[in-house]
Every structure is written in C-alpha cells, then in structure tokens.
Amino acid sequence: MSEGYSYSLAGKRVWVAGHTGMVGAAIVRALAGESCTVLTASHRELDLTRQDAVEAWMADARPDAIFLAAAKVGGIHANSTMPSAFLYENLMIAANVIRAAHANDVGRLLFLGSSCIYPREAPQPIPEEALLTGPLEPTNEWYALAKIAGIKLAAAYRREYGRDYISAMPTNLYGPGDNFHPLNSHVPAALLRRFHEAKQANAPEVEIWGTGTPLREFLHVDDMADACVFLMRHYSGEEIVNVGSGDEVSIADFARLIATAVDYAGKLRFDPTRPDGMPRKLLDSTRLREMGWRKKIPLGEGLRAYYHWFLQHGTELRGLSPDTETKVSK
Secondary structure, eight states: TTTTTOEEEEEEEEEEEEETTTHHHHHHHGGGGTTTTEOOOOOOTOOOTHHHHHHHHHHEEEEEEEEEOOOOOOHHHHHHOOHHHHHHHHHHHHHHHHHHHHHTOOOOOEEOOOOGSSSSSSSSSOOOTTSSOOOBBBBGHHHHHHHHHHHHHHHHHHHHHHHHHEEEOOHHHHHHHTTOTTSSOOOOHHHHHHHHHHHTTTEEEEEEEEOOOOOOOOEHHHHHHHHHHHHHHHHHOOOOOOOSSSEEEEEEHHHHHHHHHTTSSSEEEETTTTTTOOOEEOOHHHOHHHHHHHOOHHHHHHHHHEEEEEEEETTHHHTTTTTOOOOOOO
16 A cells, blocks of 8 residues: 555646546546646547557657546447457557556556456455456456456556556446447446437337346546546555445436436336346445545436536537437446
8 A cells, every 4th residue: 555655746747548538538627726737649649559659659748647548438239249349459558558658757657447357246345356356247358358457567567667557446437528329338328318318209218228236336427537636646556446436326226316317207117138237336445435535426416417418518429319229238
C-alpha cells in the first residue's frame, strides 16, 4: 500500500488517452481543478493500436502522467460477435501505451481495467485478490483477457524498472458520453434508450434481455473520474484497486429506476431466453474506502441527470432511429 504517498498534478503535462470516451471525458472534467496541462489526441490524430504512431506521438508530447482510459468496449452482443477485435485492439492499446510510457520516462500512469477481469464464480463482494483464481465469464472473456494483460504489463514495468504505474478496476458505469448503440451498448445506456423510445411511441411495454435477477453495482462516471484522480494523487502500489459504489441492485429494479427517471409508465417484460451474464457482480472497494475516497452521486439523482444529458445531445449523437429495435445487454 502507499500510506503517506502524495503526487501533485499541478504543473504537469497529463495525457488522457481515450478522452472522447465516457470515462476519458469524465477524467478531463475532473482534471479541470488540478492546475495541469491536459494532453489529448483523437483517433484520427493517433491510432493507439499502431506501435510506431504511439511511440512517435509520446516522444513529441512528453507527458508527465497518463490516464489510460482508451479501450474498445461493448456489452454481451458486441463481445460475442467481435471477439478478435475486443482481444486484439485492447491488447495493442495497453501494450503500446505502457511500453511507450516507459521508453519516454513517463513518471506516473494509471491503467483502467474492468470488473469483468474477475472469475465468474468469484466470491462476493469481489476482492482484488480474486484475480486469476478461476474461469472468466464467457460472455466477456475476450475483453477481460486483454485488460488482465494490461494490468500485468503495468505491474511488470513497476517490478522490473521501478515505474510508478498503477491499475484501477471500475464497476459498471453510467453517465454523460455513454454509448447508445442499439446492440453494442451496456445495460444503463441500452435501458435508457429503450425506455425513451417506448415513451415517445406510447409503447405499452419494454422488453429486457434476461430474467432481471442478476445483481449489479452502478457508479456515475464522474465519481469514477474523481476516484481516478484521487488514486493518481494518493496511491502507489502493484496491487490493483477496485472502484465501486458499494451498493447493488437487481437488473429488474435498476430498470424500474431508469423507467422512473425517464417517466415511462408502461410494463417491463423480461426475456429469460436471453443471457443474464454473471449472476452477481459487486466489487469489494474496501481498499479504496480506507484511503479516504467516497462516491458523491446517489443512484437516483445520477440517473435523472443521465437522462437530462441524453435529451440535450440530439438524435445525431445518440444514433436514434424510430424503426430501430433495441435490445439490452449487460
């Protein structure tokens, strides 16, 4: 652990890799009060899967610290239909950025993993020590394997070269910047879009994949970003750190909370022929709480703000189409 550790971001050049994504954009917002220079590069400017491009860009930009939030992400459908892309692209992103950080003497790096790195049958709540203790959940193993490789690579550079690189494992996230693709989104975005379209169409019911019984933990992305900045400033260790809300809710109850936020009054119909994913997934965030970090945004309040953001950002951003059927994956 890192009792008494302190790292100031003030005056530093800080690269947020993946700044256009939901987590990356939230980290950029969180850094606004840190008196640092935020570096960004869009995919058009920099393809993180190309080793030569990453090395050249980093040699020119010379960041002091990196938040590695870039990733190819998606729900059950996306993971199941694009396994090679999820494994290869995420492997390349992690390997290229972490290796180039070392080569360019970057002092601090935070790698963002995912709660799906843990075994399907991990003890609940899931402690960090559960990593690599059992088989992964098959519906997202490709993404999980790439993230595990990134965690271990950051740890390897720390152990071999003394690099101050750390890894954080977020729980399920929601909030501004989410992906609302009809098939490839995660459960909060898929549900929000589905209820919004049902409300617009005066549909009497909404179909949701699975039984509704799996238990999940949800955290607002701005809380996640706040935790990332907190860890960058206060944590130094090879051990990964879980970042969760500490609260869990069934998919059925979560759907009802979103229906309330959207003001949809119809019925919910669950399709048990569709996959549920892991039966329960709650992170044990004791390590982070003992450092002094706490979430700030209650779930109900966060979901209302989430929907407000959704309404403000137009059909072009959401990719909405009245004749597109939306299913929910998680």
